[in-house]
Amino acid sequence: MTMKETEAKLDQLEQELAALREKSKTPHLRIWQLEGERKKLLESFQMLTPADKVYLARRPKRPGIRDYTNALFQDFFELHGDRLNGEDKSILGGVAFYRGIPVTVIGHCKGKNLEENLYYNFGMPNPEGYRKALRLMRQAEKFGRPVITFIDTPGAYPGLEAETHGQSEAIARNLAAMSELSVPVISIVTGEGGSGGALALGVANRVLMLENSVYSVLSPEGFASILWKDSTRSAEACDMMKLTAQDLLRFGVVDEIIREPRGGAHRDYGAVFAEVDAALYRNLTDLLPYSGQQLAQQRYEKFRAIGNLPTEKEAL
Numbered sequence: 001m002t003m004k005e006t007e008a009k010l011d012q013l014e015q016e017l018a019a020l021r022e023k024s025k026t027p028h029l030r031i032w033q034l035e036g037e038r039k040k041l042l043e044s045f046q047m048l049t050p051a052d053k054v055y056l057a058r059r060p061k062r063p064g065i066r067d068y069t070n071a072l073f074q075d076f077f078e079l080h081g082d083r084l085n086g087e088d089k090s091i092l093g094g095v096a097f098y099r100g101i102p103v104t105v106i107g108h109c110k111g112k113n114l115e116e117n118l119y120y121n122f123g124m125p126n127p128e129g130y131r132k133a134l135r136l137m138r139q140a141e142k143f144g145r146p147v148i149t150f151i152d153t154p155g156a157y158p159g160l161e162a163e164t165h166g167q168s169e170a171i172a173r174n175l176a177a178m179s180e181l182s183v184p185v186i187s188i189v190t191g192e193g194g195s196g197g198a199l200a201l202g203v204a205n206r207v208l209m210l211e212n213s214v215y216s217v218l219s220p221e222g223f224a225s226i227l228w229k230d231s232t233r234s235a236e237a238c239d240m241m242k243l244t245a246q247d248l249l250r251f252g253v254v255d256e257i258i259r260e261p262r263g264g265a266h267r268d269y270g271a272v273f274a275e276v277d278a279a280l281y282r283n284l285t286d287l288l289p290y291s292g293q294q295l296a297q298q299r300y301e302k303f304r305a306i307g308n309l310p311t312e313k314e315a316l
Contacts, residue, residue, distance in 0.1 A: 003052045013038045042262045050238035056212040057192045061266035065092050065107035065150045071273040088129030090121045093136045104140035106133045107150030124157040127170035146184040149201040156197030171200045178203035182292025189213045206283045209245035211260040216243035
């Protein structure tokens with residue numbers, strides 16, 4: 001059974017279980033049978049392939065940045081516009097309190113259905129979105145607020161108008177500015193981290209990833225199209241690209257993996273929020289004592305070290 005078929009079967013079981021529990025407050029044989037079937041299906045999520053993780057990372061029901069801002073932050077106040085050309089709804093940004101600490105929160109917006117995805121441009125920002133993010137990061141530095149980013153995008157929008165408005169320049173400027181910020185920066189990859197569109201919010205002191213999220217230079221379909229001229233070989237590309245959280249932790253690209261409930265983050269929002277909250281608080285309290293110069297230097301050294309894996313002789 002493919003991951004898509006497993007997910008469909010699991011959704012069907014959960015809908016039937018919810019309907020039965022609504023009708024009867026006391027457990028009965030059919031409920032026990034369905035719970036047993038559900039448990040067996042969830043056990044199949046123990047051994048996931050990279051292609052399975054890509055599928056889960058793209059699930060529209062996964063919690064998005066608005067879910068995280070509602071669950072983890074207090075008094076979130078959204079800010080709009082890049083003060084240059086316009087507003088980009090695919091980037092959400094604002095100020096909030098996190099456990100009493102003033103912070104700036106920025107992240108990619110995706111929808112949970114077609115209408116919302118069209119509204120948010122499928123989570124693919126235009127240059128205005130990245131310039132808005134940069135404006136908010138500079139504001140955070142001015143007032144000494146830590147920056148927390150949530151990454152979930154297939155990549156920056158590749159349209160002609162976006163390129164005309166300076167897409168690559170906007171991303172490059174974010175990379176340069178984030179590397180020099182004098183406040184703590186924590187990035188969390190919650191779903192799909194694609195190419196420069198993700199990295200523009202990902203130059204951080206600590207980069208965390210949800211267990212079933214992915215982070216890569218391009219999509220597996222794009223990789224297969226370039227390498228083999230055949231996008232249907234995307235599952236094979238997933239294996240070669242080493243885009244899972246587990247691979248990236250091993251390579252030193254990310255610093256920590258945040259556990260998800262069995263079956264994916266969309267199966268239990270409460271459990272995901274608790275895990276993200278614990279990881280975020282732990283990393284933020286670690287970073288707060290450092291000076292601005294130390295934070296910028298640590299960030300610089302971290303990204304310079306990526307890819308410098310020990311040789312076989314050094315490992316011994």
